[in-house]
Amino acid sequence: MKKILLFLIMILSLTVFSNIxxxxxxxxxxxxxxxxxxxxxxxxxxxxxxxxxxxxxxxxxxxxxxxxxxxxxxxxxxxxxxxxxxxxxxxxxxxxxxxxxxxxxxxxxxxxxxxxxxxxxxxxxxxxxxxxxxxxxxxxxxxxxxxxxxxxxxxxxxxxxxxxxxxxxxxxxxxxxxxxxxxxxxxxxxxxxxxDNYLYSKFNLLTDSQITPKNVNIDSSEFFGLYYSKTTYIPDGSSLNLNKFGINLPEDLINSILSKSDWAEQTGTINLSMNDETGDIESNFAMKIKVKTNSSFDEIEKIIPEDITKEKLDKDYIKISKTVNEKSMIMYIWKKDDFLYISNLNKIELKKYENSSQKLSSNILYKELKSKIPEANIGAFFLDLKPLISFLKDFFGVEGLDGEFGGLGSAIASKTPDGKNIIEFNFIMK
Structure with missing residues (x-):
C-alpha cells in the first residue's frame, strides 16, 4: 500500500511541478x-x-x-x-x-x-x-x-x-x-x-523615471463613442504618431508640444455602413486630440515642415494637408486658451460629434468596469465596442449580439518593494 501511495505521489508531483x-x-x-x-x-x-x-x-x-x-x-x-x-x-x-x-x-x-x-x-x-x-x-x-x-x-x-x-x-x-x-x-x-466572466490583466513596466502621480478623474470627460485615453505622464522624447492619417509630423514639432504639456487626451469613433449599390464597406472616422500645453501657436506653426501645406483659417487655426498616393490627407490644428486641438475634422464638422458625445460617467460599460480595477494616477484608457458590434450585427444579420462589450485600463505610478519605479498597467475586458 505504501508503495502504491508513494507512486501516486510521484506521478502527481511530476504533473504539478513539471516546469516549462x-x-x-x-x-x-x-x-x-x-x-x-x-x-x-x-x-x-x-x-x-x-x-x-x-x-x-x-x-x-x-x-x-x-x-x-x-x-x-x-x-x-x-x-x-x-x-x-x-x-x-x-x-x-x-x-x-x-x-x-x-x-x-x-x-x-x-x-x-x-x-x-x-x-x-x-x-x-x-x-x-x-x-x-x-x-x-x-x-x-x-x-x-x-x-x-x-x-x-x-x-x-x-x-x-x-x-x-x-x-x-x-x-x-x-x-x-x-x-x-x-x-x-x-x-x-x-x-x-x-x-467572473471578465478578462483581467496587470503589467508592471520598470522605469528609471521618477513619476509624480496626479489626478486622472475622467468621469466628466467627453466621449465620442469608440475610445478615449488620457495621460498626465509624458516622458521625454515622447512622440505622437499621426501616420495613419497620412500626416507625418516631425519629432521636433511633437516634442516641442509635449515637453511643455501637462496632459493629453484623445477620443474618437468610427461609423461603418454598407453601400447598397457597390456593396463596399464605407467608414467615417472622427477623432480629437486635446493637449494642455504652454507652447504658443506661433511656436507650433513655425516648425511644421515645408512639405506639408498650411492654410490659415483663422487666428491660431490652420489646416494642414499632404498628398499621399494621389490622396489628400488633411488635419486641423488650433489653439484656444491653454489647449491645443488636433482633429481630422474642421471645427464645424467636429462640433456635430461634440454635441452628440456623452460624458464617460453616463456610459453603462464604463460605470460597470470602473470599480473593478485600481484607480489611475497617471493615465487611463477606455474602449467601447458598440460601434463595431452594431455594424457586425447588421452586416451578418445575426441576432444575440446585444450587450456591453469593451475594456477599461488604468496606469498607476508605483514602486517595487525594493524602491524601483514602475508603471502598473491594469486592464479589464468584458
Whole structure:
C-alpha cells in the first residue's frame, strides 16, 4: 500500500511541478506562457466579447475548427493529436543571438511522447508554410522533471547554444497567461486571467523615471463613442504618431508640444455602413486630440515642415494637408486658451460629434468596469465596442449580439518593494 501511495505521489508531483520555464532560454527578450492552455481558452469564452464571437451567436469557433479539421485530415492526421499538443502549457519566446537579429520559438508540454509530436507538427507546419518565405522550423524535444516538451524554433543552433531555465520575475501558478519583456528599452512583466466572466490583466513596466502621480478623474470627460485615453505622464522624447492619417509630423514639432504639456487626451469613433449599390464597406472616422500645453501657436506653426501645406483659417487655426498616393490627407490644428486641438475634422464638422458625445460617467460599460480595477494616477484608457458590434450585427444579420462589450485600463505610478519605479498597467475586458 505504501508503495502504491508513494507512486501516486510521484506521478502527481511530476504533473504539478513539471516546469516549462526550464526549457526556455534564460536570456529571452520576450516570453509568454499560457498556464493550462485549454482551460485558459475555455475560460476566455466566458468573457462576453469572446464568447459572442467564438460561440453563440456567431459560432466562429465551429467554422474555424471545421476548416482546420478538414485541413488536418487532408494530411492523413488525426485532429485530436494536433489539439492535444496545446492542452497543457504553451510558451512563446524571442531570443536575440546577434544584435537586432531575432529568432523565436514555441514550447508545448508536458507531452506524453515528444517525438510523436515532431512528426505531427512538422507535417502541419511544412504544409502551411509557403516555400518562398525563407523561414525554416526546427523541432527539439527537451525534458523537465522527466516530462517531454516540444520546442519549435526558427534557429536550432541559437536555441541549443542558449543557457536554459528562464527565471520569471514573478511566479504565477494559477491558470492564466504570463508575459515578460526584457529589452534595452522595455523591461516588465505581467499576468492575465479570467475571473467572473471578465478578462483581467496587470503589467508592471520598470522605469528609471521618477513619476509624480496626479489626478486622472475622467468621469466628466467627453466621449465620442469608440475610445478615449488620457495621460498626465509624458516622458521625454515622447512622440505622437499621426501616420495613419497620412500626416507625418516631425519629432521636433511633437516634442516641442509635449515637453511643455501637462496632459493629453484623445477620443474618437468610427461609423461603418454598407453601400447598397457597390456593396463596399464605407467608414467615417472622427477623432480629437486635446493637449494642455504652454507652447504658443506661433511656436507650433513655425516648425511644421515645408512639405506639408498650411492654410490659415483663422487666428491660431490652420489646416494642414499632404498628398499621399494621389490622396489628400488633411488635419486641423488650433489653439484656444491653454489647449491645443488636433482633429481630422474642421471645427464645424467636429462640433456635430461634440454635441452628440456623452460624458464617460453616463456610459453603462464604463460605470460597470470602473470599480473593478485600481484607480489611475497617471493615465487611463477606455474602449467601447458598440460601434463595431452594431455594424457586425447588421452586416451578418445575426441576432444575440446585444450587450456591453469593451475594456477599461488604468496606469498607476508605483514602486517595487525594493524602491524601483514602475508603471502598473491594469486592464479589464468584458
Amino acid at each position: 520555464y526550464e526549457v526556455i532560454p534564460q536570456d529571452s527578450k520576450a516570453v509568454i506562457v499560457l498556464n493550462n492552455a485549454k482551460t485558459v481558452y475555455d475560460d476566455l469564452k466566458t468573457v462576453p466579447i469572446f464568447g459572442k464571437i467564438l460561440d453563440d451567436p456567431t459560432y466562429a469557433e465551429t467554422l474555424i475548427t471545421g476548416m482546420i479539421d478538414a485541413y488536418i485530415q487532408s494530411l492523413d492526421l488525426n485532429s485530436d493529436e494536433v489539439y492535444s499538443g496545446f492542452e497543457k502549457n504553451v510558451g512563446i519566446f524571442v531570443i536575440e543571438p546577434q544584435n537586432n537579429n531575432y529568432e523565436f520559438g514555441i514550447v508545448l508540454g508536458p507531452l506524453d511522447d515528444g517525438k510523436k509530436y515532431i512528426e505531427v507538427f512538422s507535417k502541419v507546419i511544412d504544409a502551411l508554410m509557403p516555400e518562398d518565405t525563407g523561414i525554416n522550423f526546427y523541432y527539439i524535444v527537451k525534458q523537465s522533471e522527466l516530462q517531454d516538451y516540444l520546442i519549435i524554433t526558427t534557429n536550432k543552433n541559437a536555441y541549443e547554444n542558449s543557457k536554459l531555465n528562464f527565471i520569471p520575475k514573478k511566479r504565477y501558478n494559477e491558470t492564466g497567461i504570463y508575459e515578460e519583456i526584457n529589452t534595452s528599452t522595455l523591461n516588465g512583466y505581467g499576468f492575465s486571467y479570467i475571473k
